[in-house]
Amino acid sequence: DAGVIQSPRHEVTEMGQEVTLRCKPISGHNSLFWYRQTMMRGLELLIYFNNNVPIDDSGMPEDRFSAKMPNASFSTLKIQPSEPRDSAVYFCASSQTGGAGNSPLHFGNGTRLTVT
């Protein structure tokens, strides 16, 4: 089991540029979650998918953020245009049945994004 795989591990970009973060969930998991972690706000759920369909995107901060899941083994989180306040660690997590009850989330190692 390779775990949840995220890329890149680190991303440094200039304000106004487009940023794309990538995630490969654990094989067989049917739910995928994007979180953002900052010192000020802790862990924030941005969006989650079940069977590749977005279920709740109420945590997406604004229209500059978008997420897709074209198939069961791949998801992207895009920020366009990026701003310095987007600097954070972005985590992807997956679970087998939607994260309810005894289906825990399995996290990737995150992408540390720095927008200058």
Add this chain to the structure above:
Amino acid sequence: GEDVEQSLFLSVREGDSSVINCTYTDSSSTYLYWYKQEPGAGLQLLTYIFSNMDMKQDQRLTVLLNKKDKHLSLRIADTQTGDSAIYFCAEVTTDSWGKFQFGAGTQVVVTP
């Protein structure tokens, strides 16, 4: 994470027991999780407990649940330097489907 509360910092000497506390809000049909985050890494699942249980033990880890007070604790026996990390408590209800509520995390520092 404001619905799940944790103390922010704990210092413990190597070999002693650590106790990390958490209070949660929803008393119905809830699973409660403990995750560990080491520097530069994601959150690693340590253990979980369902709200109809009082205690769960797994090697050096003991989870205690006080449903009346909605209080959860994680005890780490014989704490080692490798236990230095941030520990997150998380709550999820069976009808909230995917809405894990995380606490702010407790930074545990183990000193020799």
